[in-house]
Amino acid sequence: MSIVSIGELVERARDFEGRLERYYAELRDKTPNNGVRLLTYYLSRHRRHLEEVMKGFENEVLERIFNVRLKYDVNFNPEEKFHIIKKPIDEIKGNELLEAACAYDEELVDLYKSILDQPIGEEARAFVEGLKRLEEKDIVMMKKMIAMDYF
Amino acid sequence: MNPTPVLTIFVASIFTNNILLASFLGLCSFIVVSNRIETAIGLGVAVTFVMVFTTAINYGVYYYILVPFHLDFLSYIVFIAVIAAFVQFLEMFIERFSPTLYYALGIFLPLITVNCAILGAVLFMVIRKYNFIQTVGFGFGSGLGWALAILLMAGLRKKMGYSNIPEALKGPGIILIVTGVIAMTFIGFTGILNLQ
Amino acid sequence: MITGLLAVGVNLGIFLALSIWLLISERILVRYGKCTITINDGSLILEKEGGITLLTALYESKVFIPSACGGKATCGYCKVNVVKGGGPILPTEVPFMSRGELRSGTRLACQIKLKEDIEITLPEDLLAVKEYRARVSLVKDLTHDIKEINLDLIDPPEIKHRPGQYVQIQAPGPEGTVFRAYSISSPDYIKDKIQLIVRLVPGGIASTYLHNLKEGDEVLFTGPFGEFRLSENPDTAVLCIGGGSGMAPMASIIDSIYNKWPDRTCFLFFGCRTTDDVFYLDKFKKMAEEHPNFKVYYALSDPLKEDEDWDGETGFIHLSVDKYLPENLDLQTFLCGPPPMIEAVKEVLKNKGYNPDEAFYDKF
Numbered sequence: 016m017s018i019v020s021i022g023e024l025v026e027r028a029r030d031f032e033g034r035l036e037r038y039y040a041e042l043r044d045k046t047p048n049n050g051v052r053l054l055t056y057y058l059s060r061h062r063r064h065l066e067e068v069m070k071g072f073e074n075e076v077l078e079r080i081f082n083v084r085l086k087y088d089v090n091f092n093p094e095e096k097f098h099i100i101k102k103p104i105d106e107i108k109g110n111e112l113l114e115a116a117c118a119y120d121e122e123l124v125d126l127y128k129s130i131l132d133q134p135i136g137e138e139a140r141a142f143v144e145g146l147k148r149l150e151e152k153d154i155v156m157m158k159k160m161i162a163m164d165y166f
Numbered sequence: 167m168n169p170t171p172v173l174t175i176f177v178a179s180i181f182t183n184n185i186l187l188a189s190f191l192g193l194c195s196f197i198v199v200s201n202r203i204e205t206a207i208g209l210g211v212a213v214t215f216v217m218v219f220t221t222a223i224n225y226g227v228y229y230y231i232l233v234p235f236h237l238d239f240l241s242y243i244v245f246i247a248v249i250a251a252f253v254q255f256l257e258m259f260i261e262r263f264s265p266t267l268y269y270a271l272g273i274f275l276p277l278i279t280v281n282c283a284i285l286g287a288v289l290f291m292v293i294r295k296y297n298f299i300q301t302v303g304f305g306f307g308s309g310l311g312w313a314l315a316i317l318l319m320a321g322l323r324k325k326m327g328y329s330n331i332p333e334a335l336k337g338p339g340i341i342l343i344v345t346g347v348i349a350m351t352f353i354g355f356t357g358i359l360n361l362q
Numbered sequence: 363m364i365t366g367l368l369a370v371g372v373n374l375g376i377f378l379a380l381s382i383w384l385l386i387s388e389r390i391l392v393r394y395g396k397c398t399i400t401i402n403d404g405s406l407i408l409e410k411e412g413g414i415t416l417l418t419a420l421y422e423s424k425v426f427i428p429s430a431c432g433g434k435a436t437c438g439y440c441k442v443n444v445v446k447g448g449g450p451i452l453p454t455e456v457p458f459m460s461r462g463e464l465r466s467g468t469r470l471a472c473q474i475k476l477k478e479d480i481e482i483t484l485p486e487d488l489l490a491v492k493e494y495r496a497r498v499s500l501v502k503d504l505t506h507d508i509k510e511i512n513l514d515l516i517d518p519p520e521i522k523h524r525p526g527q528y529v530q531i532q533a534p535g536p537e538g539t540v541f542r543a544y545s546i547s548s549p550d551y552i553k554d555k556i557q558l559i560v561r562l563v564p565g566g567i568a569s570t571y572l573h574n575l576k577e578g579d580e581v582l583f584t585g586p587f588g589e590f591r592l593s594e595n596p597d598t599a600v601l602c603i604g605g606g607s608g609m610a611p612m613a614s615i616i617d618s619i620y621n622k623w624p625d626r627t628c629f630l631f632f633g634c635r636t637t638d639d640v641f642y643l644d645k646f647k648k649m650a651e652e653h654p655n656f657k658v659y660y661a662l663s664d665p666l667k668e669d670e671d672w673d674g675e676t677g678f679i680h681l682s683v684d685k686y687l688p689e690n691l692d693l694q695t696f697l698c699g700p701p702p703m704i705e706a707v708k709e710v711l712k713n714k715g716y717n718p719d720e721a722f723y724d725k726f
Contacts (some may be wrong), residue, residue, distance in 0.1 A: 163606030165699065
């Protein structure tokens, strides 16, 4: 599905992350794997990224940013990237979960990059840049966690 | 020699004969840089500064070097060279004394070199046969006029951010239309005085 | 003919005059002369030719502050506190600063162009950072993917580091040299060599480089970095908790402690997945026999295979901490591992009445 304004993008991302959070909660209840359970606590923080970036802007500015319309539509298909959501819960392993979370973050980064290529004004640019930087940091962190092979 | 008093030239070049709104010179940087008031002021100041000094220097070069040797056909290339050199100088000067302005102006500072308003003002000075005092007054006035125009535009564009502009006119389209409207209102000033 | 020559001559003259004018003004405006950089109230004073960035000036004078992007204002690591000089903060820096940092005058060293005398403050530790050349003296396999690498220092011949600090190894990558942080696992009393524990990360530039090193190869690194300070009070117990590959700093801490205070209380909790990942256990068990106040617990988080024999703990490491850590100790805590592990451990510490915010953990 394509997105036409930044507000809509934020809305969609928030929706999906709400879904993810419910998924993580379910996983936490049902998984036999303790590593996965430990991870769900950490991963369900993802929703806070948006809020963290939004905190840096005043409401009035945020409203303006959300109204910025994109010149070209961008695609945002998180479900495809987070495919293990469809897998039976007791088969999920820690690293799989991390890889899926990583893929979702990478999708977000690509999305933000394609938005930054468009003329969206300085305020919106600062906002999207902030989001992008946060996700990139998150990716590095999770890649390291995958490499540690602890979960 | 041109008999118009220097004060008249000065006021006229700001309002009635505004180099941007009456002659439509220097439009490219006007369109690009008018998106923020701070940068608009910065560029306006830079253009005024460059305009005063390049008209003055080119006055000297034209009347004391080119004319005595009957080389006025060289005037275009010499004027451009003088402007280019002066902008280079200004760039170093601003970087030294106001790094914030330097970063705010970014690539637009070198763009002043090819700002046709600057060359336009120099050529007007020759065509209208101004003396030195008149030249400085004209350069200063034209610079201020250009700065005034871009400042007006930056203010309007800030407001325009909230308005519902038809898709096809977004960006330069609506800016050109608005510039036209401002130009028409400035025609109202022509009753006060007029330059030939 | 004469007009033509005249035109060429006049043109040449004018252009020449303009060039000379520009050259002279460049001399006057762009050459900034000598600028002094005063660091930490005069504990170090550098004199530099102006016109370069502060970051370059510091590196030229062998003051190594962290930087990963090479002065492009994209990593935000090279933060310094500017007391005086340096001009206003630039739009390129603002995104990296918190509001507090904006107020306190924090700047990115790579964005400050030296044009005048400048006064800055840096963490004292950074002034001790040097660039070292070292030779690989011994490479030992600890597990299937973890190696212990011993480096003999060549130049400078000695390093002064605290337990828990790390160095930045320079590894040649496909797109130029990369810097990767590795904790020093050797104790602070060994000064002429350092030891690293490196886990091979598939596709990792630095770990692949380090794993392929042979005895006699030369390595470059800068260091030491890191803010951990071991409590000097022998009555303070030390708690080390690690998971995955967090062993190196803790090995250094424990070794340093028992060299200086043989009776000090210290706990080591280490979590890994299977018996294949266990290393240093024998060494620590031997230490525990010599020092009765040293307690060591290893926990495996994966279920044991059928024919395996394991007398240690099972489950994730925070469970073992919950089980064995006594309450009401005067405690200094060092955590090392992935964030979810650290969070779980902090929760356990809180439940035991310790303040988890006092724990030191590696910025992952």
